[in-house]
Amino acid sequence: MSENTASVPGNQRPPVRLPPSRGSRKATMTAWLFIAPAAIAYAGFVLVPLGMSFYYSLLRWDGIGKARFHGLTNYVTVLTDADLLQIIGNAFQLVLYFTLIPVGLGLAVASAIRGHMAGRFGTATRTILFLPQVIPLVAAGIAWSWMFASTGLVNQTLKAVGLSSWARGWLGDFTWALPAVGIIGAWVLLGLCTMLLVTGITKIDASLYEAARLDGARPWHEFRYITLPGLRQEIGVCITVTVIAALASFDIVYISTQGGPGITTTVPGLEIYRLAFAHRQVGLASALAIVLMVLVLITIAPVQWFTRDKK
Amino acid sequence: MKAPTPNTLLARGLIVLLMALTLLPFLSMLSAALAPQGTYPNGLQWPADPQWSNFVKAFEVAKMDQLLLSSALIVLGVVPIAVLIATMAGYGLAKLTSQKYKWLYLIFVFGLTLPFEAVITPLYYEVRALGLLNTRFAIILPLIGLYMPFGVYWMRAHFLSVPHDLTEAAQLDGATRWKEFVLVQVPLARPAIMSLTILLFLWTWNQFLLPVVLVQDPMQRTMAGALGAFQGQWGTDVPLLCAGSLLILLPTVLLFLIFQRQFVAALMQGAVKG
Amino acid sequence: MAGLTLRSVYKNYGEVPVIKGVDLDIDHGEFVVFVGPSGCGKSTLLRMIAGLEDISGGEVSIGDRVVNDVEPRDRGVAMVFQSYALYPHMSVYDNVGFGLKLAGTPKDVRDKKIRDAAKVLQMEHLLDRRPAQLSGGQRQRVAIGRAIVRQPDVFLFDEPLSNLDAALRVDMRMELSRLHHDLNATMIYVTHDQVEAMTLADTIVVLRAGRVEQAGTPLSLYDDPDNLFVAGSIRPRMLGRPLSVWEPAPCPANPLTVFALSPTARRKPTLPLTGSRHAMATMQSTPPMWLSRWAATA
Numbered sequence: 001m002s003e004n005t006a007s008v009p010g011n012q013r014p015p016v017r018l019p020p021s022r023g024s025r026k027a028t029m030t031a032w033l034f035i036a037p038a039a040i041a042y043a044g045f046v047l048v049p050l051g052m053s054f055y056y057s058l059l060r061w062d063g064i065g066k067a068r069f070h071g072l073t074n075y076v077t078v079l080t081d082a083d084l085l086q087i088i089g090n091a092f093q094l095v096l097y098f099t100l101i102p103v104g105l106g107l108a109v110a111s112a113i114r115g116h117m118a119g120r121f122g123t124a125t126r127t128i129l130f131l132p133q134v135i136p137l138v139a140a141g142i143a144w145s146w147m148f149a150s151t152g153l154v155n156q157t158l159k160a161v162g163l164s165s166w167a168r169g170w171l172g173d174f175t176w177a178l179p180a181v182g183i184i185g186a187w188v189l190l191g192l193c194t195m196l197l198v199t200g201i202t203k204i205d206a207s208l209y210e211a212a213r214l215d216g217a218r219p220w221h222e223f224r225y226i227t228l229p230g231l232r233q234e235i236g237v238c239i240t241v242t243v244i245a246a247l248a249s250f251d252i253v254y255i256s257t258q259g260g261p262g263i264t265t266t267v268p269g270l271e272i273y274r275l276a277f278a279h280r281q282v283g284l285a286s287a288l289a290i291v292l293m294v295l296v297l298i299t300i301a302p303v304q305w306f307t308r309d310k311k
Numbered sequence: 312m313k314a315p316t317p318n319t320l321l322a323r324g325l326i327v328l329l330m331a332l333t334l335l336p337f338l339s340m341l342s343a344a345l346a347p348q349g350t351y352p353n354g355l356q357w358p359a360d361p362q363w364s365n366f367v368k369a370f371e372v373a374k375m376d377q378l379l380l381s382s383a384l385i386v387l388g389v390v391p392i393a394v395l396i397a398t399m400a401g402y403g404l405a406k407l408t409s410q411k412y413k414w415l416y417l418i419f420v421f422g423l424t425l426p427f428e429a430v431i432t433p434l435y436y437e438v439r440a441l442g443l444l445n446t447r448f449a450i451i452l453p454l455i456g457l458y459m460p461f462g463v464y465w466m467r468a469h470f471l472s473v474p475h476d477l478t479e480a481a482q483l484d485g486a487t488r489w490k491e492f493v494l495v496q497v498p499l500a501r502p503a504i505m506s507l508t509i510l511l512f513l514w515t516w517n518q519f520l521l522p523v524v525l526v527q528d529p530m531q532r533t534m535a536g537a538l539g540a541f542q543g544q545w546g547t548d549v550p551l552l553c554a555g556s557l558l559i560l561l562p563t564v565l566l567f568l569i570f571q572r573q574f575v576a577a578l579m580q581g582a583v584k585g
Numbered sequence: 586m587a588g589l590t591l592r593s594v595y596k597n598y599g600e601v602p603v604i605k606g607v608d609l610d611i612d613h614g615e616f617v618v619f620v621g622p623s624g625c626g627k628s629t630l631l632r633m634i635a636g637l638e639d640i641s642g643g644e645v646s647i648g649d650r651v652v653n654d655v656e657p658r659d660r661g662v663a664m665v666f667q668s669y670a671l672y673p674h675m676s677v678y679d680n681v682g683f684g685l686k687l688a689g690t691p692k693d694v695r696d697k698k699i700r701d702a703a704k705v706l707q708m709e710h711l712l713d714r715r716p717a718q719l720s721g722g723q724r725q726r727v728a729i730g731r732a733i734v735r736q737p738d739v740f741l742f743d744e745p746l747s748n749l750d751a752a753l754r755v756d757m758r759m760e761l762s763r764l765h766h767d768l769n770a771t772m773i774y775v776t777h778d779q780v781e782a783m784t785l786a787d788t789i790v791v792l793r794a795g796r797v798e799q800a801g802t803p804l805s806l807y808d809d810p811d812n813l814f815v816a817g818s819i820r821p822r823m824l825g826r827p828l829s830v831w832e833p834a835p836c837p838a839n840p841l842t843v844f845a846l847s848p849t850a851r852r853k854p855t856l857p858l859t860g861s862r863h864a865m866a867t868m869q870s871t872p873p874m875w876l877s878r879w880a881a882t883a
Contacts, residue, residue, distance in 0.1 A: 034403030034492070035408075035415065037396035037399060037400070038400030041393075041455045045434065045455070045456025046456050046460070048433075048437070049430035049437060050429065052436070053432060056433065105329065109322060112321050112322035127575075128333050129330065130575055131567070132333060133578050134563050135563060135564065136538065136563075137535075138542075139535070139556050142553070143339070143340050143553075146336075146340060146343055146552075147336050153336075156355065190329065192582060237582055248426030250427075255542060272431065276431075277524065289429040292429055293426060293429040296424050476670035479635075480664070480666060480731075481683075483635060485684050485688055494687075499674055
């Protein structure tokens with residue numbers, strides 16, 4: 001992009017120049033004509049459904065018969081029912097795996113390599129690490145279902161190193177199914193986070209590290225006072241992407257465990273689907289959908305706030 | 312370039328380990344896919360007699376040719392239109408409106424974090440009311456709408472970076488807004504449009520929730536959606552399931568390998584800006 | 586071909602007045618230069634004439650047509666931007682010809698006009714290049730070429746030389762003078778550079794805080810400034826330095842102070858050139874050495 005705009009030099013025009021103002025009615029009309037198609041698509045298939053979601057959430061409705069106004073009862077159910085609370089808790093537990101593992105490992109790699117991954121090695125790394133981003137999540141789910149199966153690679157490895165007692169059907173295990181699902185998500189997001197952080201660290205001025213070393217900084221200090229602050233934006237991006245992926249997960253869980261055993265791996269996305277289309281509790285499903293949306297918003301907002309580039 | 316220090320060796324070791332971890336599931340699937348049909352293969356183990364015919368079988372069973380066609384039709388229905396109207400709106404919001412219309416942009420941005428699950432139930436009833444249930448339009452139309460927050464956000468960010476002088480020069484050269492858009496802005500926006508196209512292609516091709524909810528017939532779904540049905544049907548036949556999965560993820564992987572540079576750039580920018 | 590009239594023109598950004606009642610009559614073929622410190626509204630005024638800014642009050646006429654509500658493209662004006670604003674994805678040829686193409690000019694006519702303009706600006710060898718492959722001075726030529734092919738009634742220049750280095754600026758100034766001479770068109774030129782103003786203008790308009798402080802020929806403003814501000818805008822660095830103005834002068838922090846304190850301030854310097862036509866005459870007889878030295882001090 002920079003090449004394309006190269007003919008316009010960054011001139012020294014004072015920044016006080018006010019934006020052009022041409023507010024004639026005709027100009028406004030033109031603007032609306034350009035925006036209208038997108039606005040209509042967005043309104044028709046996002047805003048209206050969202051409004052309907054909210055409306056349904058106030059109803060008791062099986063999706064076929066007559067709906068009855070139900071007030072906020074559905075919301076009370078979502079926030080008090082033990083199962084639903086556990087389901088919401090599951091989503092937040094997934095955040096731990098989806099977010100901490102990729103960001104932690106990514107940071108480790110980035111601060112160790114601290115430089116460009118140039119040449120063939122760099123290309124190969126990028127290509128391979130991005131593969132999980134390119135394939136459908138469903139495929140990742142199937143691949144890992146096989147990895148975690150009782151005769152799968154995970155157990156095979158454990159047996160090979162003499163930990164046969166640890167071998168189990170991971171995705172059917174009440175304790176281990178959720179962490180296993182978390183590992184799948186971590187695997188999908190690991191490459192993206194690593195590449196983002198590795199790229200981000202190359203933008204930190206190398207002389208900062210040299211200066212710090214002259215000041216007697218230990219590697220830990222360098223990491224704490226230079227790398228982390230320098231990567232604040234990239235870390236924010238990683239956390240945002242991975243947290244949304246965890247809270248709104250559906251594909252992986254649907255394929256690998258279908259929420260089981262019991263409801264140990266059920267997440268809100270799956271529960272919405274099940275409530276609305278299997279149990280015909282459209283009102284409750286919609287209330288859960290609204291709660292999920294709000295949860296994503298209030299989880300992301302502070303991340304955005306802390307990691308925004310403060311100028 | 313400086314000589315590798317112990318630290319960079321450590322880093323390389325770490326990266327090689329990550330790459331191995333990334334590839335293992337694929338290899339494990341491949342080894343299972345080559346096991347004799349009906350058997351229950353064991354972990355990562357190169358079969359004595361690799362059954363490449365499993366892929367042929369999976370291709371036939373999954374009706375892969377029809378699936379490819381269906382996915383392609385859906386992508387062709389979604390991506391060009393979504394990119395076009397997002398580009399138009401991005402231009403409109405960046406260049407044609409004043410600060411007064413910031414709220415309009417904010418409404419679009421609000422949708423960026425919206426989980427699709429939050430609207431899937433009403434979408435079902437809406438699509439049913441439109442009589443589109445179980446057709447490809449049930450996937451195409453909602454996806455166009457659902458992509459608008461990101462698309463508009465993305466294109467607006469690009470158009471904001473284009474110097475305003477160019478717009479004014481075009482106006483003085485006698486261009487109408489539409490002519491300016493087509494002849495000046497769109498050619499300049501090619502890199503941004505390219506990235507958006509790649510991202511929307513991937514997201515559409517891999518879309519799972521909408522097909523599962525809105526389309527019963529796997530042959531009208533996307534590849535990813537069909538894979539769900541395929542698993543339901545053949546879930547117990549591990550070799551066939553793995554072969555089918557590998558076939559289904561092959562098209563995007565091939566495209567990715569060909570356009571590696573563009574894909575990586577698009578995915579990274581897409582994350583940063585999204 | 587047309588002159589230009591501004592009648593009590595106002596411009597507000599919201600509550601903030603930027604142009605506070607400007608009256609101007611510009612004759613056909615005149616070369617008018619707007620000068621003033623940054624923020625005085627000179628660029629805004631130019632952009633209002635171009636139609637890039639709304640007019641909050643008053644009337645702008647080009648020829649005998651009030652153009653307040655006329656789209657920029659229908660005003661018969663062409664503009665050269667400070668940033669040049671070339672289309673990065675088009676060749677020089679297409680950049681220059683873009684306006685003609687939009688106007689539906691037949692291809693052969695268009696081609697002839699583009700090549701004529703390129704010839705005038707000595708850039709025939711650049712026609713196939715992209716803007717990114719050009720130097721600053723070459724881009725400037727393309728920007729001017731884009732303006733002249735359309736044969737507008739009025740040329741507008743928004744600090745067109747400020748991104749060039751000193752030597753190139755001198756060349757381009759002469760080029761512009763020559764163009765004005767050859768094209769016989771109305772030109773309005775915005776700058777904060779007194780040298781440009783003095784060498785190019787038939788009429789200088791000194792603006793301050795959205796008002797016209799004084800307008801007149803360079804000589805009349807130089808000889809008889811209405812106030813310190815005008816004097817400072819026109820000759821800050823050569824105050825009281827007749828003939829020696831060409832020497833590099835120590836640059837005072839505040840020219841106005843110097844003007845007030847300078848013992849020779851009242852002495853009238855002789856100025857060898859005013860107005861583009863005079864400049865042309867002078868330039869043809871004098872080697873351009875002196876001019877570049879002047880520019881170096883400016």
